[in-house]
Amino acid sequence: MHDIAVAAKVTKGGVYHYFGSKTESLYFICSTYVDLDLENLKQSLSAIKGRVEKTKFIIFRHIEHYATHTSAAKTLLNEAYNLPPRYFREVKSREKKYFDIVAQVLSETLGVRGKKPVLTALTFTLFGMMNWIYSWYNPKGPLKPEELSSIIFETFTKGVDGVSLSWRDEEIGRGSVSAGIFPASGDRGKPSPVRRLCRNMKKPTF
Numbered sequence: 001m002h003d004i005a006v007a008a009k010v011t012k013g014g015v016y017h018y019f020g021s022k023t024e025s026l027y028f029i030c031s032t033y034v035d036l037d038l039e040n041l042k043q044s045l046s047a048i049k050g051r052v053e054k055t056k057f058i059i060f061r062h063i064e065h066y067a068t069h070t071s072a073a074k075t076l077l078n079e080a081y082n083l084p085p086r087y088f089r090e091v092k093s094r095e096k097k098y099f100d101i102v103a104q105v106l107s108e109t110l111g112v113r114g115k116k117p118v119l120t121a122l123t124f125t126l127f128g129m130m131n132w133i134y135s136w137y138n139p140k141g142p143l144k145p146e147e148l149s150s151i152i153f154e155t156f157t158k159g160v161d162g163v164s165l166s167w168r169d170e171e172i173g174r175g176s177v178s179a180g181i182f183p184a185s186g187d188r189g190k191p192s193p194v195r196r197l198c199r200n201m202k203k204p205t206f
Contacts, residue, residue: 027087030080033072034094036065041101051109052157058102059156060149062130067139074134099123126156 041061048054066073080091103123106112112119129152139145 023084023087026075026079027083027091029072030076030083030091031094033065033069033076034091034098036069037062037098038094038101041098045101045105051105054105055109055157056153058105059126059130059153060146063133063145063149063152066130066133066137067145070134070139077131077134099127102126129156 041058044061045054045057048057076091080088083091103119106122106126107119110119110122112122133148137143137148
């Protein structure tokens, strides 16, 4: 609680005015972050017509939330398991609602209705791509959140070759399929998106 008080620039008594314990503050952080992901999500998706565009919207929105609430996201991913069972179940219940919404969008987009094991695997794969960034991604680094979102979206929907082709067309010019990773001769010294991505990585904290 002392660390929270210092970060918030208030007295420890001021913190205890709002939270009776570390558990309550941890629950507040975790539940509030998941609520941020859920907030108006269904309404926003209902206004988007294209099925693929819905998937893109979810990815960009998820990464934007991480970039603007990095500490809360890391707390949820790393510390939620420390919550007492009742609080932990409540957070997991919120996460399940978010998971189900994303799974429904992927079901419509990828045409896997009635294939629950496949849909579950695909949904967890997408969440793995979006959530594992906590271990290496720095939103203040050279790779902007929208660029990372685009990489994840293109990789998930088209595979690595699809991403490379997109980079080749947009930034590197025509050449071999590998141009997305290795710049053409005329672009030597000009970092490709993949190299910018690698420069943006930091040593995992685990």
